[in-house]
Amino acid sequence: MKYFRRILLVLNIIAAMGLLLSYFAPVINPYKYWQFGILGLMFPFMIFINLFFSVFWLLRKRWFALISLLVIAMGWNAFSGIIGLKLPQSSDPDDKAIRVMSYNIRALSKLANYPTKSPKENKEKFAFFMEENKLPHILCVQESTMPNIKFLQSSMAYPYYCRYPGYNSNTAILSVFPIDNSGVVKFDKGNGDCVWADINLDGKIIRFYSVHLHSNTISIQADTLIKIDNIEKNKTIKGVEGMFQKYKFATRVRYEQAKKIKKHMESSPNPVVICGDFNDTPQSFIYHVLSEGMKDTFKERGIGFGTTWAGNLPGLKIDYILADPSVNVISHDIYRRQFSDHYPITTTLLFQ
Structure with missing residues (x-):
């Protein structure tokens, strides 16, 4: 069981590092470092992976949960691109909308x-x-x-x-x-x-x-791979x-x-x-x-x-x-x- 937890901890650290690096994707030119483009593409998935690890460790009352929670908190502003928290105005202000x-x-x-x-x-x-x-x-x-x-x-x-x-x-x-x-x-x-x-x-x-x-x-390749x-x-x-x-x-x-x-x-x-x-x-x-x-x-x-x-x-x-x-x-x-x-x-x- 201890060996299994160590493997999960290593995977958690890798996922947290991936999410942390993805925060830099919007400001790094893909011509020089195209790998950051991949990290930007994977950003939504890495959020959910890190949330999974946070919940997993919290349920086991382990401080390891802080690894992902801290990284998620550091990039909170980036979440507005994929999760909307703004309500629409109650009605169109006039017929010019x-x-x-x-x-x-x-x-x-x-x-x-x-x-x-x-x-x-x-x-x-x-x-x-x-x-x-x-x-x-x-x-x-x-x-x-x-x-x-x-x-x-x-x-x-x-x-x-x-x-x-x-x-x-x-x-x-x-x-x-x-x-x-x-x-x-x-x-x-x-x-x-x-x-x-x-x-x-x-x-x-x-x-x-x-x-x-x-x-x-x-x-098409993605569809094939997930089968x-x-x-x-x-x-x-x-x-x-x-x-x-x-x-x-x-x-x-x-x-x-x-x-x-x-x-x-x-x-x-x-x-x-x-x-x-x-x-x-x-x-x-x-x-x-x-x-x-x-x-x-x-x-x-x-x-x-x-x-x-x-x-x-x-x-x-x-x-x-x-x-x-x-x-x-x-x-x-x-x-x-x-x-x-x-x-x-x-x-x-x-x-x-």
Whole structure:
């Protein structure tokens, strides 16, 4: 029994050190030390591991519980990125409040999984969901197709949209307000893309971005590894190594993409709102680059766990809405509906 406790203590110390190092992930460039990107990605899991050890030792009345408890306390501010403790305002302050949704729809491919009689019924189910939850004034989508856009326009009455298929762009912005100007932020490499639109909100021009940063492309490998019948030592080690190498490449590509977007945002003559799938957690350098000087609507008005990924890697928050600091954030909601491998997120904003 004593030997078993020693093993657990060593594992506890390793987990605590991992969590402690992950606190530095947002400020360490992944180009130099990509391993910190991995620690940032693992941040939600390391919290739960350390909580487990804390409870385990407390139940046994051991002072070892302080190891994880102290490390958790040291990074308390970092938890606001994944756990929301802010209640929304009781009601919209006036009719000038704007609802904004960001949604990686994955070409609406998951609608085929719904047990209804036809694709048409599935699309109607999705349209009903959107209407039921107050249709957003501005909808920023990622991984969309032109048929998706036409469906969203026709079923939800969005008269304005911007998308650049010639640029091989899968992001789009749909709006009930006029679009005065629009364009793309071109990336040198990677599979992500970004479009922007200057939207006229009754005389006030706001620049909106719909962003999809380079994917990690590890979800299929992760799905394979977590299946019990595939857990073989050699396969698992090679699979994990492959995932790390993909993440190493992906996080560096995302950093270059994030720099381009940030530079474009800083040159905007109008206040900015950026929506999208960053493919990285709040405890990442990429999030730090894009969110600096912005309001994260989840941190401002989110409640509960901020998970936005609906796949087999639990606890991941990789979708965001970041608003200009002058904006009043009224609410932030995450809808746990699996029309995609992401959950849609919505915020209500009041522009001063």
